[in-house]
Amino acid sequence: MKRFPKTLSALLLSLIASAALADATLLNASYDVARDVYKNYNPVFQKYWKQKTGETIELKQSHGGSTKQVRAVADGLEADVVTMNQANDVEFLADKGLVAKDWAKKFPNNASPYTSAMVFIVRKGNPKDIKDWSDLAAPGTQVILPHPKNTGNGRNTYLSAWAWALKQPGGSDKTALEFLGKVLKNAPLFAAGGRDATTTFMQRRMGDVLVTFESEAEMIAKEFGKGDFEVVYPSLTMQTEFPVAIVDKVVDKKGTRKQAQAYLEYLWSKDGQENAAQNYLRPRDADLLKKYAHFFPPLKTFTVDEVFGGANKAFATHFRDGGTFDQIYVQK
C-alpha cells in the first residue's frame, strides 16, 4: 500500500521537473496544413523572446481540422492560443466564453496576420481554356473541390463562386443559387479535405480544374513539379483570413497571457510576416508583399464580411442544414 504514493510523488516530481526546464509553455491549437507555418515560426519567436525577456519558452503545437480543434478547446484542451483558418471557428469559442467577444479587434487586420485566396489549378496548357468562375459551370467540365458543407476549403470555394455570380449583371441570390447548382453538378465527387482534393486532381488525374488556396498551389509545385499544372486567377475571389486569438480562460488560469499576447503579436513583425510569405501566404506587410510579388500577383478579392455580412451569417445561410447547399440537392 505504501508503494503507491511513492510512485505518484515520483511522477509528480518528474512532471514538475520537466515544466521547470522552460519558464513558460504555450500550446497553439491550429488547423491542419499550418504545420509548416508554425514549425518555422516557433524557433524565430523563441529566439526573439529569449533576447527580449531572458525567458525560455516552450512551444507546443496541436494540429487538426479547424472545427475539430475549436471543439477540442471548448471541451477542455488547454490551448493558450488558437490560430485558425475560419472566423466562425473563433466565433464559436467566443460564444462559449473562452475567447473575448471582440477578438477580431484585439489584433490588427481583423486578427488575421496573413491571408490567402481561392484560385484555380488547371492542367498544363489549360486545355479546357478555364479563365473564370463561369467556365466551371460549363457542361462537360469536371470540377474538383472538397465537401462544401464539411470543409473550410470547400466552403470558401462555394462562397467565392456565389459572390462572383452575385456581382454579375443582373446577379441575385436566385441566379447565384442556379449558378452554384451548375458548378456542383460538374463535381464528380466531394473530396474529404483540401489535401485529398489535391491528390485526387494531381495524382489520380481526375477533373479539369481544382479550386484551392493560393498557398496550396505552391505546395503542389513542390510536390508534383511546376511543369504539370497552371494557376489561373479568377476575376474575383475570396480573400481568406486566418484569424488568431488568445484563449482567455486558459491563459488566465496558467498565467501565460503576456507570452501568448507576444506570441501572436510577433506574427505581424517583419520576421513573422516573412515566414508567412515564405509559406506562400500573403503577408499584411506591404513591403514584403512587393518583395514576394513573384508569388503573389495582384488579385481582385472580397472578404466574407463585405459580401456575406460575416462568417457566421454566411455559414448560417449557406451551410447549415436547409441552407442553400442543401437546397441544391433537396428540393423542399
Added chain:
Amino acid sequence: MAAKSQRVLPGFGLALGYSLVYLSLLILLPLGGLVLKASELGFGQIMDIALGERSLAAFRVSFGASFLAAAVNAFFGLIVAWILVRYPFPGKRFVDALVDLPFALPTAVAGITLATLYAGNGWLGKYIELLGIKVAYTPLGIVFALTFITLPFVVRTLQPVIEDIETEVEEAAASLGASRWQTFVRVIFPAIFPALLTGFALAFARAVGEYGSVIFIAGNLPLISEITPLLIISKLEQYDVLGATALAVVMLALSFILLLAVNLLQWWTANRHRNSEPLEVAAAKASGGAQ
C-alpha cells in the same frame, strides 16, 4: 460451503461485479450519455432529423453497402478460412497473418490506398473502367472499402470452428456414400453456420460505423454516396451536437435491431442443430440421401 465448486476465477460475485462495472464504464456509460443527450430533443424532432431526404439516403447507403460487404465476406471469408485451416501450403503462415492487416492499418490509409488503386488511372481502376464499371467515388467504392475493412471478422470467427470439425466426420460422410456437395450442405455447413452468422454480424456492425476509409473513396455526393457517419460529422461541423447525437442514436437503434435479429437467427439455428443430431448422425443421414 462444502458444496462450493472450484472455478478458475475467484468468486462468482466478484467476477460478475467486475464484468458489470467494466461493461458499464466501457459501453453503457458512453451510450447512455449519447441517448441522454439525444433525449434533449423530443422524439418528433429526432424523427424529423432521421427522416429527412438526405438522412434516409445516407441510411440506405450505409446499411446497404454494409450488408453487401458483410455478405461478400461471408462467402469469400468462408473459403479463405477453410483453406487456411484445411490445406497445408507454402507461405500459409504469411497468408494467415495477411488476414489481420485490415485491423492493423489505419482506416484512412486503407481508404486512400483503395481510392488510388481503383481511380480511373489506378492500377486496377484502369482495367475495370474499360468494362464500363467505376469503383472509386461511387457507392460501389464504399462496398469495396467496407469489404476490405471487415474481412478479418468472418475469417477469424470461422477458423476455430472449422478446426473443431474433425476431418473424420467428412471421411465418415464420404464412406457412407455422401457426395461432396451433400457433405458440405448437410454436415459441415450446419456446424459452421452459427459462427458464420456471428462473423457476418460483426462485419456488418463494424461496416455501419466505418468512417475513415470510406470518405476517401466514396465521393461523398449528397443523396448518392454520403454515408451516415459523414452526415454526423457534417452536423458536428455546424456545431450541432444535438443533431449529430440524434442521428447517431437512430443509427444505433437500427444496428441494434438488425444485430438482435441476427442473434435470434443464430440462436434458433444453433438450437435446432443441437436438438436434432450430432455430426456423426448427420453424416450418416447425408449418405442415406445418396442411396
